[in-house]
Amino acid sequence: MSSPAARSQTIGLLLTGGLCILPFQLPYHELPAKTFHAEWLAAALGISAALAALAGRPGSVVSSPSPARWLIAFALFLGYQAASGHSVYAQLPLLAVLYVLYAALMIWLGAQLVNALGIERVAVTLAGCLLAGALLTALLGSIQFYGRPKLLEDFVLELYGKRAYGNIAQVNLYANYLVVGESALLYLWLRGRVPTAYALAALTLLVFGCALAGSRSTLLYLAWFAVLASLTRPGGADPRRFRVLVYSLAGATLAASIVVPWLNTLFHLGPPDAGWIERTLAPAAPEPRPLLWLTALRLFAGAPIAGVGISEFAGAAFDLGLHPSVVKGADIWTSPHNLPLHLLAETGAVGTILALGGVGVWGWRIAQRLRHEAHPSVWWIAAAVGVELIHSLIEFPPLWYTPYLGVTALLMGVGAATGPPLPAMSRIGRSATTAACVALAFAAAVMLRDYLRLHETYVTGTTVTLARPADAQRDAAIVRDLSRGLMAPIAELWTVLGASLDRNDLAAKRAMSARVARYWPTYPVLARHAVFLAFEGDTREAQRLIEKSLGTFPHRRDSIIAVLRQAQAADPDAIEPLLRVAASAPKAASN
Numbered sequence: 001m002s003s004p005a006a007r008s009q010t011i012g013l014l015l016t017g018g019l020c021i022l023p024f025q026l027p028y029h030e031l032p033a034k035t036f037h038a039e040w041l042a043a044a045l046g047i048s049a050a051l052a053a054l055a056g057r058p059g060s061v062v063s064s065p066s067p068a069r070w071l072i073a074f075a076l077f078l079g080y081q082a083a084s085g086h087s088v089y090a091q092l093p094l095l096a097v098l099y100v101l102y103a104a105l106m107i108w109l110g111a112q113l114v115n116a117l118g119i120e121r122v123a124v125t126l127a128g129c130l131l132a133g134a135l136l137t138a139l140l141g142s143i144q145f146y147g148r149p150k151l152l153e154d155f156v157l158e159l160y161g162k163r164a165y166g167n168i169a170q171v172n173l174y175a176n177y178l179v180v181g182e183s184a185l186l187y188l189w190l191r192g193r194v195p196t197a198y199a200l201a202a203l204t205l206l207v208f209g210c211a212l213a214g215s216r217s218t219l220l221y222l223a224w225f226a227v228l229a230s231l232t233r234p235g236g237a238d239p240r241r242f243r244v245l246v247y248s249l250a251g252a253t254l255a256a257s258i259v260v261p262w263l264n265t266l267f268h269l270g271p272p273d274a275g276w277i278e279r280t281l282a283p284a285a286p287e288p289r290p291l292l293w294l295t296a297l298r299l300f301a302g303a304p305i306a307g308v309g310i311s312e313f314a315g316a317a318f319d320l321g322l323h324p325s326v327v328k329g330a331d332i333w334t335s336p337h338n339l340p341l342h343l344l345a346e347t348g349a350v351g352t353i354l355a356l357g358g359v360g361v362w363g364w365r366i367a368q369r370l371r372h373e374a375h376p377s378v379w380w381i382a383a384a385v386g387v388e389l390i391h392s393l394i395e396f397p398p399l400w401y402t403p404y405l406g407v408t409a410l411l412m413g414v415g416a417a418t419g420p421p422l423p424a425m426s427r428i429g430r431s432a433t434t435a436a437c438v439a440l441a442f443a444a445a446v447m448l449r450d451y452l453r454l455h456e457t458y459v460t461g462t463t464v465t466l467a468r469p470a471d472a473q474r475d476a477a478i479v480r481d482l483s484r485g486l487m488a489p490i491a492e493l494w495t496v497l498g499a500s501l502d503r504n505d506l507a508a509k510r511a512m513s514a515r516v517a518r519y520w521p522t523y524p525v526l527a528r529h530a531v532f533l534a535f536e537g538d539t540r541e542a543q544r545l546i547e548k549s550l551g552t553f554p555h556r557r558d559s560i561i562a563v564l565r566q567a568q569a570a571d572p573d574a575i576e577p578l579l580r581v582a583a584s585a586p587k588a589a590s591n
Contacts, residue, residue, distance in 0.1 A: 005055065008052045008055035009056055010117070012052035012109065013125055016049045016113065016125075016410055019049065020126055020129035021136070022041060023042040024133050026041065027156060032490050033451065034169070040444060040451075041403075042402040042403040043444050044444055046105065046406045047441050049109055061112060062111055062112055062421075063424065064107070065422060066358060068413070069358070070354055070359075071355070074100050077351055078097045079093070082094045091486050093310045094486070096310045101436055101440060103399075104436075105409075106406050106409035107413035111416050113413075115422065119377055120191075124188065126410070128193070130180055130384075131181050137209070138166070138181075138205045138210075140155075140156050142164065143156050145163075172215050172391070173398060175215035175218045176391050176398060176404070178209050180387055180388075183380055187380035203249070208256055211257045211260035214257070219254065224390055228382060228383055229242060231370070232371070289336070291323055292317075292337060293341055295317045296317075296341035297341065299313070299345040299346075300344040300345050311346070312519065315517060316518075317332065318548070321548065322552045327552060331521075332521060334520075335397065337394060339397045342397065359412075362412055362416060365419055375418060378415060381411050385415070388408045450486060454494075457478045460472055461478055462476070462479055463497075479494070489516075492516050496509070496513045496516045497525065499528065502535075502567075509532050513528050513532055517529045523549055523553040524559070526549040527546070527549060527564065530564075530578060534575060542578055557585050561583070564579050564582060
């Protein structure tokens with residue numbers, strides 16, 4: 001019989017397997033925070049797995065790998081920012097501290113599992129779970145794309161748009177997950193864990209799912225696999241055969257991306273023009289990324305040491321003045337879609353060095369191992385982590401989402417443990433790691449409680465509805481209470497969007513709208529902030545804000561005017577100058 005310590009490590013491994021599957025399958029993406037359920041589940045599974053792993057014998061618990069220590073230093077830097085009082089919301093850097101500590105904990109967890117159970121068992125288990133999750137996600141995406149039956153309406157998200165996204169609800173993240181599943185399939189087949197016939201069937205479903213996503217980033221990931229295969233060779237595998245397998249995987253995915261949309265069009269299946277080739281050839285708006293990258297560099301130049309503040313890129317970018325091409329619907333982009341530039345803008349040189357230093361050290365050590373005849377798991381880990389890093393250079397960083405952050409950090413920890421043995425953790429280190437787990441678990445419990453309360457009250461507690469006055473007052477009190485906790489940015493956003501456009505409680509509404517405009521500068525928030533400024537007599541600043549809003553959101557001119565007209569009844573003299581500014585904007589740019 002296995003010892004209790006061994007059983008605890010096995011439980012930890014099973015929980016990490018759940019982390020690789022379950023958060024990506026939840027069909028719940030609802031307001032007020034659409035990603036909350038998946039992120040909370042990923043955090044809960046990861047923290048539970050770490051607590052189980054800590055139950056081993058003191059001498060069998062390893063110390064944190066170098067990348068985790070870099071992240072701990074980054075968390076201390078963010079904690080200083082939260083305590084300094086310079087952030088628009090102290091909760092934003094505090095939440096960032098929790099994310100970074102979670103990543104450091106997952107890196108340690110991966111290393112601990114390898115130390116206790118061995119690289120082969122851990123890598124095969126995680127690869128198998130990622131493959132199972134990717135296959136299920138590809139199946140759900142296919143059902144979603146071609147029309148979900150009524151029986152599955154509660155289990156598969158409805159398709160909006162022309163591309164499949166499964167229950168992940170974001171096309172590029174969906175494609176990311178499927179490609180990681182392809183890399184896991186290749187590794188498991190290489191290790192003889194999946195028979196060839198089953199591997200071909202699984203590969204067919206995965207490449208089919210990638211084709212329905214129509215994400216051009218898939219081609220970059222496959223190119224990365226091909227380059228990695230050309231430069232390295234896993235131990236125990238014939239180099240030529242291995243490279244042919246990787247090239248075949250890339251070729252099959254590319255072929256499916258061309259053939260599947262063509263067949264869909266030929267047989268009138270699914271939405272029309274859903275492939276990446278059709279989107280590439282179609283006339284498109286100017287690419288906004290170069291402007292966003294330049295904006296990030298300008299923000300870094302203005303605050304090179306510590307940045308403009310975590311999660312404040314959008315507000316700081318709006319203050320600089322943004323071209324309408326960087327607008328997405330009603331919002332501006334909250335990231336330059338490049339992780340290093342994002343960190344430079346929001347955390348400055350200090351935060352960027354601490355955040356990316358550990359990644360650089362990890363990458364250098366993995367590259368050293370890949371130069372020689374490495375274990376096949378090292379190649380797979382490098383391939384899978386590389387997908388997340390490449391994605392972070394061209395899109396909103398997937399590492400901003402707990403499920404992707406947890407899996408990536410976990411694999412980095414597994415890779416870190418393939419080198420020289422890590423020393424045993426000291427008693428102080430074990431106590432600190434346990435304390436971190438407890439703190440994260442407590443924060444997760446508080447956030448779940450607060451989110452459920454906010455979910456029930458964010459409509460009736462912030463806007464005029466048909467609810468009974470007593471119920472509305474009770475819900476408004478709950479939202480006010482939540483605005484002092486970790487959910488403050490979201491609670492205040494909905495409060496500002498539903499606030500009455502009058503002079504009642506004017507100072508509080510003006511201050512709150514200023515905070516929200518820095519965090520989430522959408523045009524309704526900006527227009528309302530301008531109204532409150534005008535009511536306070538700051539007409540010049542209100543006019544400037546309306547002019548900048550119209551410059552960034554010209555297609556929302558009529559909507560901005562509608563907000564101003566709502567406020568006109570409360571004080572026509574204060575709002576009339578703003579209406580004149582809005583009316584003078586070019587009509588051709590209106591929605």
